[in-house]
Each structure stands twice: as structure tokens, then as C-alpha cells.
Amino acid sequence: MAKRRDPLKPEEKRKLSKENLSKLAGIFHYILPYRWLFIAGITSLALSSLCLLAFPYVAARLIDAATGAGEWYLRGVNQIALLLLGILLIQAVFSFLRVYFFAQVSERSMADLRRSLYGRFVSLPMSFYDSQRTGELLSRITSDVSQLQDTFTVTLAEFVRQVLTLTVGTTIIFYFTPKLALFMLATFPVIVVLGMLFGNFIRRLSKQIQDELARANIVVEETLQSISMVKAFTSERYETQRYSTALNRVVATALKAASYRGAFISFIISILFGGMVAVVWYGALLVQGGEMQVGDLLAFIMYMMFIGGSIAGLGDLYGQLQKAIGASERVLQIISLPGEMTLEEPLQRLPLNGSIEYRNIGFAYPTRPEVEVLQNLKLSICSGEKVALVGHSGAGKSTIVQLLLRFYEPEQGQILVDGQNINTYDLSAYRANLGIVPQEVILFGGSIRENIAYGRPQATETEIREAARKANALQFIENFPEGFDTLVGERGVKLSGGQRQRIAIARAILKDPKILILDEATSSLDAESEHLVQMALDELMHGRTTIIIAHRLATIRKADRIYVISGGQIAESGTHEELLHQPEGTYANLVRLQLQEEG
Numbered sequence: 001m002a003k004r005r006d007p008l009k010p011e012e013k014r015k016l017s018k019e020n021l022s023k024l025a026g027i028f029h030y031i032l033p034y035r036w037l038f039i040a041g042i043t044s045l046a047l048s049s050l051c052l053l054a055f056p057y058v059a060a061r062l063i064d065a066a067t068g069a070g071e072w073y074l075r076g077v078n079q080i081a082l083l084l085l086g087i088l089l090i091q092a093v094f095s096f097l098r099v100y101f102f103a104q105v106s107e108r109s110m111a112d113l114r115r116s117l118y119g120r121f122v123s124l125p126m127s128f129y130d131s132q133r134t135g136e137l138l139s140r141i142t143s144d145v146s147q148l149q150d151t152f153t154v155t156l157a158e159f160v161r162q163v164l165t166l167t168v169g170t171t172i173i174f175y176f177t178p179k180l181a182l183f184m185l186a187t188f189p190v191i192v193v194l195g196m197l198f199g200n201f202i203r204r205l206s207k208q209i210q211d212e213l214a215r216a217n218i219v220v221e222e223t224l225q226s227i228s229m230v231k232a233f234t235s236e237r238y239e240t241q242r243y244s245t246a247l248n249r250v251v252a253t254a255l256k257a258a259s260y261r262g263a264f265i266s267f268i269i270s271i272l273f274g275g276m277v278a279v280v281w282y283g284a285l286l287v288q289g290g291e292m293q294v295g296d297l298l299a300f301i302m303y304m305m306f307i308g309g310s311i312a313g314l315g316d317l318y319g320q321l322q323k324a325i326g327a328s329e330r331v332l333q334i335i336s337l338p339g340e341m342t343l344e345e346p347l348q349r350l351p352l353n354g355s356i357e358y359r360n361i362g363f364a365y366p367t368r369p370e371v372e373v374l375q376n377l378k379l380s381i382c383s384g385e386k387v388a389l390v391g392h393s394g395a396g397k398s399t400i401v402q403l404l405l406r407f408y409e410p411e412q413g414q415i416l417v418d419g420q421n422i423n424t425y426d427l428s429a430y431r432a433n434l435g436i437v438p439q440e441v442i443l444f445g446g447s448i449r450e451n452i453a454y455g456r457p458q459a460t461e462t463e464i465r466e467a468a469r470k471a472n473a474l475q476f477i478e479n480f481p482e483g484f485d486t487l488v489g490e491r492g493v494k495l496s497g498g499q500r501q502r503i504a505i506a507r508a509i510l511k512d513p514k515i516l517i518l519d520e521a522t523s524s525l526d527a528e529s530e531h532l533v534q535m536a537l538d539e540l541m542h543g544r545t546t547i548i549i550a551h552r553l554a555t556i557r558k559a560d561r562i563y564v565i566s567g568g569q570i571a572e573s574g575t576h577e578e579l580l581h582q583p584e585g586t587y588a589n590l591v592r593l594q595l596q597e598e599g
């Protein structure tokens with residue numbers, strides 16, 4: 001199976017440089033419209049954190065009141081307990097508001113970001129899609145945006161809270177219990193540095209686990225996507241073995257990491273509590289010597305836990321922030337790409353007559369610049385004319401129509417429609433004149449009605465019915481119990497090739513394009529459906545400039561003119577009869593071959 005880039009790879013992390021942080025600022029652009037909600041959120045957050053920070057101080061006074069030590073304006077255990085309750089209540093209100101405001105900001109702004117990304121996706125040119133995997137693009141709009149959303153709610157809020165706790169908490173303990181605070185300061189940095197070093201090592205290991213897991217997931221993805229292949233080749237056992245081996249590697253790596261992690265955790269717990277015991281021991285000495293109140297010691301211990309927690313939390317946030325920068329970089333990169341059109345203006349159709357001229361076209365696909373697919377190709381089609389393109393597979397027939405659709409730009413020469421270079425027309429207004437019935441019709445998930453109306457969403461019920469009738473599709477649609485409401489697409493009924501083809505034709509009839517492209521529209525059909533589809537196509541072609549790409553003689557024969565494509569150029573052209581009379585010609589040869597086949 002083809003080797004592909006792994007979509008499940010844990011997203012890369014970035015250094016927290018100034019330049020990288022400014023990338024995150026690009027995302028702030030999407031927060032800006034909601035800045036007041038954002039500020040309200042930050043304020044609620046700060047207030048709820050401050051309430052929590054006041055808690056130990058007041059709790060200490062409770063102990064003091066109980067032991068009869070200390071002087072405070074609130075007397076009595078009950079009064080102070082009530083104050084504590086009050087603080088908790090206020091804190092609860094602000095916590096609620098914080099979550100609420102941040103949810104407003106993040107949900108709305110990230111929906112905006114997703115809209116923006118999607119708008120960019122659909123307006124990017126075809127050449128962009130030649131070099132991208134759908135899975136990757138999908139993860140831009142799903143996991144990358146989710147990552148950013150987390151960052152702008154949880155991470156940012158946590159960051160503000162931890163920093164507040166750290167600074168305010170440290171200030172409080174230095175103010176009320178300076179001696180003990182200094183003692184603590186002597187032990188803390190050692191723990192923090194050791195923890196960070198070890199933590200980094202553990203993180204690298206867990207990245208290895210994720211990489212292995214991603215490799216195992218690729219096996220699942222590949223086999224599920226081509227499950228019919230797996231079954232047809234009876235490779236169920238082989239694939240199961242492959243997956244099992246991959247999983248074994250995951251387990252081995254994970255177990256190795258687990259032993260390190262276990263060591264890390266027990267180390268951190270011992271050293272952390274060791275440090276705490278030391279501080280409490282020193283505090284107890286101070287209380288014994290009468291230098292400190294019991295309440296203050298209690299408050300100190302609580303603040304110490306707060307501070308310790310926020311230092312640990314900040315370490316986690318650092319990793320989160322790194323990931324978010326990677327995500328914003330990838331998202332912004334796509335948003336900054338130039339689209340081929342804008343979505344702002346309403347769609348209008350250019351009134352065209354539909355004469356086409358290819359003038360000395362030279363073309364190579366951007367992804368394969370060294371292969372000249374078309375060379376100095378000349379071709380002209382009058383308005384309303386039906387021409388057929390024939391040639392061996394890979395000759396460049398589809399490429400010719402892709403250029404007409406302006407999926408790509410020719411490198412040399414120009415294409416004129418109604419005597420004017422197509423590049424000069426507004427892209428959407430121009431493209432609205434073209435209709436295509438491809439070989440492989442893709443139906444969208446939805447009803448048959450919606451799929452036909454895709455050609456013209458504002459079409460009425462009668463128009464849709466009429467289009468289905470002209471496309472020879474009405475009968476089979478009405479044979480379904482739900483008629484036009486029958487669901488098709490991935491989750492709906494599976495239509496046969498010929499049925500899908502006729503839905504595509506109905507779609508094209510509704511769109512009523514001036515220029516019609518049939519790219520091997522009947523090639524994959526059996527004789528009976530081909531007949532039905534061919535009749536529908538004849539109806540569709542009526543009064544339109546039509547380019548037919550086909551193998552079957554029956555389809556080609558009726559064309560006003562036939563062009564034989566070979567070597568990126570027009571090798572022969574003329575009517576069926578004219579070309580038959582060039583016995584050495586490619587076309588005559590082709591016809592002979594087909595007649596032989598048919599017996």
C-alpha cells in the first residue's frame with residue numbers, strides 16, 4: 001500500500017520565541033470582535049483567583065480566633081466562618097462568569113476561524129489540491145482549530161490564574177511570614193529545576209509512544225479505506241498480523257516510558273513532600289519559639305500548596321502553548337494563500353454564446369512541470385457545435401477540458417471563449433456557463449432532490465421533476481418508495497453507475513450551461529444503461545456547445561467534428577466519414593479495433 005504522510009502524527013511543537021508568539025497574535029485577530037467579552041472573562045478570572053487567595057489568610061484568622069491569639073476586627077469563630085463562606089460564594093459566582101464569558105469568546109471566534117478556513121479551502125485553486133492530502137486539510141479545520149480553542153480558553157485562563165497565584169501568593173507570604181518564606185525560597189528552585197529536567201525527558205518518551213501509535217493507526221486507516229481489497233486478497237490475516245506487530249511496538253515503548261515515569265513520579269513526590277516537611281518543621285520551630293502564630297503557619301502551608309501547584313501548572317502550559325503556535329502557524333498559512341475567487345459577491349452568470357478557441361496551448365501540470373501534457377494545441381469549436389475528443393488514455397483529453405474550466409492556467413497560448421481570453425472574465429461568472437458530466441459521478445449525502453438541485457439551488461419542484469424526466473431518471477426515482485426524498489451518498493442507497501449518471505445529467509439540465517463537457521460520461525456503463533444515458537445526453541446536448549470525450553463509436557459518430565489527440569497535439573480532425581477515409585490514420589485504426597472487438 002502506498003506510503004503516505006501520517007495524519008495522526010502529534011503536532012509539532014515550536015519554540016516560544018518572540019517571532020513565534022507573534023504568530024499566535026495572528027489568531028487574536030479572530031478574538032478582536034469579542035474583546036469586551038474576553039476582558040470580562042479575564043476580569044472574572046482574576047477576581048475568582050483573588051477570592052481563593054484570600055481564603056488561607058482568613059482561614060488563619062479562624063484558627064487565631066479559636067486559639068485566642070491575634071487581634072482582628074472580626075471576633076468569634078462563627079463570624080469568621082461566615083466570612084469564609086461569603087468569599088466562597090463570591091468566588092463561585094466569578095468562576096461561573098469566567099467559564100461563561102470565555103466560552104462565548106472561544107466558541108464564536110473559533111467558529112469564525114473555521115468559516116474563514118473553509119471559505120479559503122473552497123476558493124483555493126485546483127493546483128493547491130494536487131499537492132495536499134484531504135486528511136491533512138481536514139485536520140487543519142478540526143484538530144488545529146480545537147487546539148487553538150483550548151489555548152484561548154483553558155490554557156490562557158490557567159496561565160493568568162497561575163501567574164496571579166504565584167505572584168500574589170508569594171507577596172502575601174513574604175509580607176506576613178518573611179522568615180519562613182525565605183526558607184522556602186531556598187528549597188524550591190532545586191525541586192523545580194530537577195522536576196523540569198526530568199519532565200522534559202519524560203515528554204520525549206511520550207512523543208515516541210504517540211509516533212508508534214500513529215504508525216499503528218495508519219494500518220487501520222489504510223485497511224478500512226480499502227476493506228474490499230483486503231477481503232478480495234484474503235489478506236485479513238496478514239493485516240491483522242501487521243497491526244498486531246505495530247501494537248506490540250507501542251506497548252514496548254509505553255512500558256519503557258512507564259518505568260521512567262514511575263521513577264519520576266515517586267522522585268517528585270518524595271522531594272516535594274520532603275521540602276514541605278522541612279518547611280513545616282522550620283515553621284513549627286518558629287511557632288514554638290513564639291515568633292509565629294499557628295494560624296499563620298496554617299495559612300503559609302496553604303499558600304505553599306497554591307504556589308507549588310501553579311509552578312507545576314505553568315510547566316504544562318508551556319507545552320500547550322508550543323503546540324498552539326504550531327497549530328496557528330499551519331492555520332494562518334492556509335488563510336494567507338491567495339484564493340482564485342472571492343465569496344463575498346453574489347454569483348452571476350456571464351451571458352456567453354459558447355464559441356471556443358484553443359490558441360497554441362502549451363501546458364504541464366504544476367506538480368509535474370517536466371511533463372508537457374499539451375504542446376502547441378490548436379482547436380476551435382463554434383457555438384452550438386458538438387465535437388468529440390478521442391485518443392489513448394493519458395493523451396490529455398481531460399486536461400484540455402480542465403483548462404477550459406480554468407482549473408489550471410495554460411503556460412503558453414490562450415483559450416478564447418466568445419473571442420475573448422477566458423482569463424479576463426470573472427472566474428465564477430464564467431464558470432457558471434460550463435456544465436460537466438464526468439465518468440465517476442459523485443453524489444453528495446442528501447436526497448435525490450438536493451443532488452439534482454445542486455445544478456441550481458433555487459430551482460422549483462416542477463423544474464427538478466422536469467429535469468429528471470429529460471434525464472431519463474424519473475422512472476427509477478419514482479420506483480423508490482421515497483421518490484425524490486430518497487437519501488443517496490455515503491449513507492444512503494447505492495445507485496448504479498447508470499442511475500448516478502442520469503442524476504448528473506439532470507443536474508446539468510437544471511444548470512442549463514452554454515458549454516457542456518461530457519468526460520467519458522458513458523464509458524463505465526453497460527449497454528442497457530448506456531442506451532438510456534445516451535438518450536438523456538442527446539437531450540442535454542441540444543442547443544449547447546458540447547465537448548464529448550469518449551471511446552465508444554456510437555457516442556463519437558454523431559459529433560459534428562472529431563479531434564484525435566496524440567502527443568499533446570491534434571493529430572487528425574474531421575467528421576467520422578472523413579477520418580475513416582484516411583486508412584493510415586489513428587482514428588481509422590481505432591474504429592477498426594473497436595469493430596473487431598464487437599465481433
Ligand SMILES: Nc1ncnc2c1ncn2[C@@H]1O[C@H](COP(=O)(O)OP(=O)(O)O)[C@@H](O)[C@H]1O
Pocket residue numbers: 130365367368373391392393394395396397398399400
Ligand atoms: N492533476 C494532475 N497532476 C499531474 N499530472 C496529471 C494530472 N492529471 C493528469 N495528469 C497527467 O497528464 C496526462 C494527461 O492526462 P489526462 O488529460 O487525464 O488524459 P486523458 O483524459 O486523455 O486520459 C497524463 O500523463 C496524466 O498522468
Ligand SMILES: [Mg+2]
Pocket residue numbers: 397398399519
Ligand atoms: Mg480523462
